[in-house]
Amino acid sequence: MLMGVAERKERHKEDLKREILDAAKSLFAEKGLEATSIRAIAEKIEYSPATIYLYYKDKNEIVHALHSEGFKLLVSHFEVLNHISHPFERLKGMGRAYIQFALQNPDIYKLIFNMEEPLKHVANCFEEWDEGDRAFDILLKTVGECQRLNYFNGFDAQQISFVIWSTMHGLCTLRTTGHLSHVAAAKANEQDIDQLMTSIFETFIIVLERLKS
Amino acid sequence: MLMGVAERKERHKEDLKREILDAAKSLFAEKGLEATSIRAIAEKIEYSPATIYLYYKDKNEIVHALHSEGFKLLVSHFEVLNHISHPFERLKGMGRAYIQFALQNPDIYKLIFNMEEPLKHVANCFEEWDEGDRAFDILLKTVGECQRLNYFNGFDAQQISFVIWSTMHGLCTLRTTGHLSHVAAAKANEQDIDQLMTSIFETFIIVLERLKS
DNA sequence: GAAAATTATGAACAGTGTTTAGTATATCGT
DNA sequence: ACGATATACTAAACACTGTTCATAATTTTC
Numbered sequence: 001m002l003m004g005v006a007e008r009k010e011r012h013k014e015d016l017k018r019e020i021l022d023a024a025k026s027l028f029a030e031k032g033l034e035a036t037s038i039r040a041i042a043e044k045i046e047y048s049p050a051t052i053y054l055y056y057k058d059k060n061e062i063v064h065a066l067h068s069e070g071f072k073l074l075v076s077h078f079e080v081l082n083h084i085s086h087p088f089e090r091l092k093g094m095g096r097a098y099i100q101f102a103l104q105n106p107d108i109y110k111l112i113f114n115m116e117e118p119l120k121h122v123a124n125c126f127e128e129w130d131e132g133d134r135a136f137d138i139l140l141k142t143v144g145e146c147q148r149l150n151y152f153n154g155f156d157a158q159q160i161s162f163v164i165w166s167t168m169h170g171l172c173t174l175r176t177t178g179h180l181s182h183v184a185a186a187k188a189n190e191q192d193i194d195q196l197m198t199s200i201f202e203t204f205i206i207v208l209e210r211l212k213s
Numbered sequence: 214m215l216m217g218v219a220e221r222k223e224r225h226k227e228d229l230k231r232e233i234l235d236a237a238k239s240l241f242a243e244k245g246l247e248a249t250s251i252r253a254i255a256e257k258i259e260y261s262p263a264t265i266y267l268y269y270k271d272k273n274e275i276v277h278a279l280h281s282e283g284f285k286l287l288v289s290h291f292e293v294l295n296h297i298s299h300p301f302e303r304l305k306g307m308g309r310a311y312i313q314f315a316l317q318n319p320d321i322y323k324l325i326f327n328m329e330e331p332l333k334h335v336a337n338c339f340e341e342w343d344e345g346d347r348a349f350d351i352l353l354k355t356v357g358e359c360q361r362l363n364y365f366n367g368f369d370a371q372q373i374s375f376v377i378w379s380t381m382h383g384l385c386t387l388r389t390t391g392h393l394s395h396v397a398a399a400k401a402n403e404q405d406i407d408q409l410m411t412s413i414f415e416t417f418i419i420v421l422e423r424l425k426s
Numbered sequence: 427g428a429a430a431a432t433t434a435t436g437a438a439c440a441g442t443g444t445t446t447a448g449t450a451t452a453t454c455g456t
Numbered sequence: 457a458c459g460a461t462a463t464a465c466t467a468a469a470c471a472c473t474g475t476t477c478a479t480a481a482t483t484t485t486c
Contacts, residue, residue, distance in 0.1 A: 034247065037442060048466045050445080059443065113390065114327050132392070133399040158400065159416040162384075162393075166413065167376065170383025179326065179345070180375075186346045187371065200379065203372040210424055250473060261435045263476080272474065 017055050019045045021069075024062050029107045033063070063111060070108035071131035074101050078138050087145035092205055094142065095168055099201060102172035103194065109176055113169060139165060153213035167204055171197065230268050232258045234282075237275050242320045246276070276324060283321035284344035287314050291351050300358035305418055307355065308381055312414060315385035316407065322389055326382060352378060366426035380417055384410065 023044040027036040038059060042049040056062050077097040084090040102109040112132075140161045146152060152160045174180040181193045236257040240249040251272060255262040269275050290310040297303040315322040325345075353374045359365055365373045387393040394406045 038444080039442080049443090050466055051464080053444070054464075113392065114386070133396060136396050136399075155416065155419075159413055160420075162409075162413045163380065163417050163420065166383035166387060166417075167380040168383065169387060170379035170381065171375075173327070173386055174379060174382060177326065183346060183349050186349075196375075200372055200375045203368065204376050204379075206368075207376065207420065207424065211420065251475080252473080262474090263435055264433080266475070267433070 016045075016047075020052060020055055020062065021065055025066055025108075028066070028111075033107065033111065066108060067111050068131065070105060070112050071135070073105070073108075074098070074112075075131055075135050075138070077101055078135065087142050087149065088151055088209075091139075091142050091146060091164075091208075094139065095164075095201060095205070098168050099172060099197065102176060106176045109172060114173060114177075136161065136165065149212075151208070151212045153211065155211070164208070171200060171204075229258075229260075233265060233268055233275065234278055238279055238321075241279070241324070246320065246324065279321060280324050281344065283318060283325050284348070286318070286321075287311070287325075288344055288348050288351070290314055291348065300355050300362065301364055301422075304352075304355050304359060304377075304421075307352065308377075308414060308418070311381050312385060312410065315389060319389045322385060327386060327390075349374065349378065362425075364421070364425045366424065368424070377421070384413060384417075 020041060023041050024036065027040055027044065030036075031040075038052050039049045041062075042052055052062075056065070074097075077100070078094055081090050081093040081097065084093055140157060143152060143157045143161050143164070147155075147157060171180075175193070175197055180197065184193060184196055233254060236254050237249065240253055240257065243249075244253075251265050252262045254275075255265055265275075269278070287310075290313070291307055294303050294306040294310065297306055353370060356365060356370045356374050356377070360368075360370060384393075388406070388410055393410065397406060397409055
């Protein structure tokens with residue numbers, strides 16, 4: 001077999017993996033995770049269901065591929081903010097990026113955070129969540145830099161980082177599951193739900209700012 | 214038909230509903246939500262799968278019954294704290310109760326919060342989430358009382374309530390999905406995960422206390 | 427005890443993820 | 457160019473799932 005041919009086939013193979021992933025992503029976004037069948041993905045890319053299994057071991061592997069991709073996207077959103085020199089301003093930017101990511105990719109967000117990962121594969125887990133750890137490290141580092149400017153005085157950087165992550169994650173989760181909208185509606189708060197979310201975020205920022213001594 | 218007989222049958226019917234619910238709850242806790250089949254529930258109570266459908270319309274109705282029960286349990290955990298006169302102490306108690314509830318009933322917790330409710334039934338939704346709204350109202354009221362003691366000065370009670378809910382919910386969700394453990398492990402923080410969670414909670418309490426003017 | 431109403435079920439339907447045996451297709455050495 | 461070989465693909469089946477429905481068993485009523 002010629003060298004070039006092998007490459008072309010390899011490329012084609014990668015292309016099909018991408019096609020599968022894209023089809024899966026769009027169907028997940030449209031119908032949800034559980035409601036999307038392998039057969040539906042296969043039909044979308046005009047292949048037999050069995051073909052999917054030549055490119056991905058199972059449905060979980062597809063989910064994890066999207067998981068990994070989603071995380072890299074989130075981290076890339078963070079890295080854009082590196083140019084902001086003031087760490088607290090950067091922290092604010094990260095919060096906004098986090099919210100934006102959750103709102104723009106609600107299904108990927110749920111995929112990443114709201115699902116207990118299949119405990120099985122250990123090796124994979126490490127690889128996947130390296131991204132997660134990196135994201136947390138960026139947060140931790142930023143909080144540390146803030147402390148040198150007298151933010152979060154007297155607090156442990158890691159603890160504060162966990163609190164911040166919890167708050168942002170909780171807010172996004174309540175939003176994407178619809179619970180925020182529900183309670184807001186019950187409180188006759190008819191304003192735009194995203195505006196409510198933004199104002200909650202801003203309140204949180206003010207809370208954090210008050211921790212500056 | 215005698216009057217007493219009708220009552221007895223009605224009681225039996227209620228008993229079987231309970232049996233189904235208990236079987237479902239234990240199986241959900243053991244195997245998870247999606248992994249538990251109607252057939253498995255039926256086998257556990259030693260009835261035919263079809264029988265389940267004489268007592269519950271669908272699997273969703275079973276889930277919602279547990280949902281409703283779980284919420285009432287949470288609210289009851291809150292109401293025990295009514296005797297605490299100092300509102301901020303009561304708020305702390307609520308936080309602890311919330312965490313305890315999430316840790317002791319992780320599957321019910323996920324059921325309530327981490328699932329987008331089937332959008333279908335409107336009437337049901339209202340009933341179910343009355344409990345949710347009540348829980349939020351209790352929080353809101355407590356925050357309001359705190360403000361009269363100069364806590365959260367200059368903040369809107371509703372906004373602060375949402376921030377508090379977000380933080381607690383985020384913390385519990387990160388815990389029950391295993392993400393907290395993962396990142397903590399990566400940070401070589403080998404201490405007990407529940408202890409970590411408690412200390413994050415305490416840090417959050419200190420943050421809130423700093424908002425007292 | 428017979429009739430009527432209630433309660434329980436076996437079997438089936440349409441769907442799921444996944445495996446396998448077998449078929450096309452493309453590449454290879456000659 | 458052709459037969460052999462390796463690759464890519466798929467139809468069919470398996471063991472599940474939630475759910476329905478006609479039928480059977482049981483209980484209650486008269």
